[in-house]
Amino acid sequence: MRITLVIPTYNEAENLPHLAEALFDLPLPELRLLVVDDASPDGTGQIAEGLNARWPGRVRVLHRAGKLGLGTAYIQGFRLAMEEADAIGQMDADFSHPPAKVVELAAALETCDLAIGSRYVPGGSLDERWPFWRRWLSGFGNAYARTILGLPLRDATGGFRLWRREALQRLPLERVRSNGYVFQVEMAYLAHLYGLRIREIPIHFADRRWGQSKMNLRIQVEAAYRVWLLLSQYADIRQQRKSVQSKPSTR
Numbered sequence: 001m002r003i004t005l006v007i008p009t010y011n012e013a014e015n016l017p018h019l020a021e022a023l024f025d026l027p028l029p030e031l032r033l034l035v036v037d038d039a040s041p042d043g044t045g046q047i048a049e050g051l052n053a054r055w056p057g058r059v060r061v062l063h064r065a066g067k068l069g070l071g072t073a074y075i076q077g078f079r080l081a082m083e084e085a086d087a088i089g090q091m092d093a094d095f096s097h098p099p100a101k102v103v104e105l106a107a108a109l110e111t112c113d114l115a116i117g118s119r120y121v122p123g124g125s126l127d128e129r130w131p132f133w134r135r136w137l138s139g140f141g142n143a144y145a146r147t148i149l150g151l152p153l154r155d156a157t158g159g160f161r162l163w164r165r166e167a168l169q170r171l172p173l174e175r176v177r178s179n180g181y182v183f184q185v186e187m188a189y190l191a192h193l194y195g196l197r198i199r200e201i202p203i204h205f206a207d208r209r210w211g212q213s214k215m216n217l218r219i220q221v222e223a224a225y226r227v228w229l230l231l232s233q234y235a236d237i238r239q240q241r242k243s244v245q246s247k248p249s250t251r
Contacts, residue, residue: 001028001030001086001087001106001109002030002032002084002085002086002087003028003030003031003032003085003086003087003088003089003102003106003162004031004032004033004034004081004084004085004087004088004089005023005031005032005033005034005088005089005090005091005102006034006036006073006074006077006078006081006088006089006090006091007019007033007034007035007036007091007092007093008036008037008038008070008073008074008077008093009035009036009037009038009040009044009045009048009093010037010038010040010044010067011040011041011042011044012040012042012044012093012094013040013042013043013044013047015093015094015095016035016044016047016048016051016093017047017051018095019093019095019099020033020051020054020055020059022099022100023099023102024055024058026099026100026102026103027103028102028103028106031058031102032058032059032060032084032085033051033058033059033060034060034061034062034077034080034081035048035059035060035061035062036062036064036073036074036076036077037061037062037063037064038064038066038067038068038069038073039063039064039065039066039067045061045063048061049061060080062076062077062080064076068179069179069180070179070180070181070183071176071177071178071179071180071183071186072179074090074183074187075173075176078168078173079173082165082168082169085165086164086165087106087109087162087163087164087165088162088163088165088168089102089105089161089162089163090159090160090161090162090163090184091159091160092159092160095206096160096205096206096207097117097159097160097203097205098117098203098204098206101117101160101201101203102162104201105117105160105161105162105201106162108162108199108201109162109164111197111199112164112196112197112198112199113163113164113166113167113191113196113197113198114161114162114163114164114167114191114196114197114198114199115161115162115198115199115200115201116153116155116158116160116161116188116198116199116200116201117155117158117160117161117200117201117203118153118154118155118158118200118201118202118203119138119155119158119202119203119204119205120139120142120154120155120200121154121155121200121201121202122202123202124154124155124200124202124203124204124205125202125204125205126138126204126205127204127205127206127207129207130207138157141157141223142154142155142156142157144224144227145157145182145185145188145227148227148228148231149185149189149192149227149230149231150192151188151189151192152192152198153188153192153198153200154200155200156184156185156188156189157181157182157184157185157223158184158205159181159184160203161184161187167191167196170194170196171187171190171191171194172190172237175233175234176190177229177233178226178230180223180226181223182223182226182227185223185226185227185230186226186230189230189234190234190237193234193237193238193241194237195241
């Protein structure tokens with residue numbers, strides 16, 4: 001299976017080389033990385049280019065003009081990755097997502113369209129060093145999005161995912177508007193609306209090893225109100241789905 005992991009970066013110079021080494025040590029010979037760098041001041045984009053010297057042909061870099069946001073980074077990355085990969089992945093560059101779990105996510109695609117590395121299914125966990133308020137906020141954010149959108153997922157906000165190309169191609173990526181971390185919720189909602197088969201694989205979500213977190217209050221506020229906007233944004237698709245489900249069987 002040809003797998004391309006799309007990895008958005010902004011100031012991840014310390015993490016990216018270690019992450020690439022961990023990923024290319026996996027028993028996945030057709031694994032490729034697509035780094036989408038938003039003109040990182042710390043030189044992450046140039047470091048990404050240099051990785052091709054060690055792993056020729058396995059690292060591609062998309063350089064963007066500035067800090068344009070997570071959502072657009074993934075959408076651009078998805079479109080490029082779908083040109084050549086059988087499966088397209090999403091992964092943070094900061095080691096919050098365990099690289100070894102990519103193997104398990106890839107195996108899960110034998111029986112599903114979308115495999116999610118989940119913190120909230122049995123066997124999943126959060127970094128034990130997180131303070132109570134951060135654990136509570138993470139859990140509340142998930143419950144908030146799941147309840148409002150009616151998602152049958154335990155981890156709707158996680159960003160560690162592997163999609164079958166055919167499944168990703170079914171989704172109307174041109175309609176995606178979320179550009180912060182709520183992008184993950186919007187994509188999960190679309191997967192649900194389009195009836196994709198989803199499996200959640202338990203992971204341990206660790207705190208980043210190096211660098212600073214991109215999460216802040218503005219991003220959290222955006223996520224809270226954007227979840228409600230998704231209901232109206234995709235009302236037509238939701239209605240179409242209800243109409244199909246309500247049609248009597250001809251058998």
